[in-house]
Amino acid sequence: MENRLEVENLSYAYPERRALDNVSLSVSCGEIFGLLGPNGSGKTTLFKILSTLMRITSGTVHILGYNLATEGRMIRDFLGVVFQHPGLDGKLTIVENLRHHGHLYGLSGKVLQRRISELLECFGVSDRAKERVEILSGGLQRRVEIAKSLLHSPRVLLLDEPTSGLDITARQQLNDYLGVLAQTEDILVFMTTHLLEDAETCDRVGILDVGRLVALGEPDELKAEVGGDVILIESTNSDTLGTAITEWCGVSTVLTDNGLRLECEHGHEFVRDVVAEFPDEIQSVRFGKPTLADVFMKLTGNPFVEREDTEN
């Protein structure tokens, strides 16, 4: 309890729609947890509740043993939050932004100065410390943003779509850094993402779909549940081909935007046989190991769309 984030039966409804439906999950210190979900899945709502910005209406949340509904003030002391929208003031320099943040958390004087230098060094922005944030590139701003959230040495770090707006290298760097951080400092890292690649790097993943948590576990574990391999078949007449394949071998198929999709054991043999059986109907066949998108597809029946999350 004391070193966990526990969400139990959490539900939340806006006047016009239900955003979270009986969500329960638990994350430990030292672990990186990724909340994966498409646009409108409710992950931003969950993020706002965890970051103490929205009140709990149903269910309970405990963070490191403190009740979020009644002890939010205590929780804020050890919470580091990185929002999707930049929480930096463009008119202030990097150092001024960090100092402002430190003051809000009661840090001052030499202690604050030392901590600022450490983080500037660690994130490789020491040489630009006196520049105004508004002239920095998006990737650099993101780095300062994360440095800022770590200034008061939080024990729980919440990040909302931390890699949005970053290029592949910067994304990789960030994910690596979060890994090191969780390990060495025993920090609990909870991040939301709509990117499968980011979710793959997490220790554990929760998949959210229209407010319901449809999967929870290690990425490899979840992918193993899909069962065998994933085959994608393109055809001029997918409908009839789908029925024909099911009649032929008993495997059910799903029609997606990319063609017919099916899962089976020993995919390489299936590919050989299906092409021999339906030589005229098949235009192309793709064979692959299951991804988290396949897990999502299997559990919800809908394809996973990696769209930029613009939910409130």
Added chain:
Amino acid sequence: MLPITTIWWREIIRFYRQRSRLFSAIAQPLVFWLLIGSGLSASFQPAGASGETGYMTYFYPGIVVLVLLFTSIFATISVVNDRREGFLQSILVAPVPRWQIVLAQALGGTTLALLQGLLLLLLAPTIGIRFGVTSLLLSIGVMTLLAFGLTNLGLLIAWRMDSTQGFHAIMNLLLIPIWLLSGAFFPSTGVPGWLAWAMKFNPLTYGLAVFRHSLYLDTTTKAFGEGPSWALSMLITGLFCALAYVGATFTASAQAN
């Protein structure tokens, strides 16, 4: 204390670094001073006033209050901007009570308004308006109180807004009537009954009255017409400040996200 000073400091430094704001803050009092000083007042002759100097003496405190009113209220646009840009969220998740956040923001707006009001006030002697040192000190105190109350009135609304356009729309609807009906322009004597009542219920009427009383404390010039007494005005102004601050804090606490 540290969170309050750091939020206050940010309001000031941001103001200083936005050159257009800085420029207009200095230019606005100078424009008023120029217009009034160059004989604009000759066009107005309200009931109870005699001669050009008389009206200018009446009108000048009203102009100072106008500057306080606009600067205080529009300084709170920073809250709307901070919310839109996302900066506000990072303050809201910090372990700082809402009353401290609001107090710091209010003090920021108060400081800016006060500096501008003071600039205009210090120019007054050049166009024949006389007041002593005691008056000046007392007036600065009253101006601080007024600016604080008005900034909180702005915060009360800004904390509910997510667009600056919405904020402007509401403020334009509110500000001019509040100022016109405060006795800044004309005294309540001789106006129709309903207008006199509207002026009676306007908190700024009392703010302006206490400011005028303080400014002309040791001169023979008295407030025109039957204005409210110093004690009553002071009481209502103090109450207005307290209520506006409590209201703004309450709004900020309710609007957590």
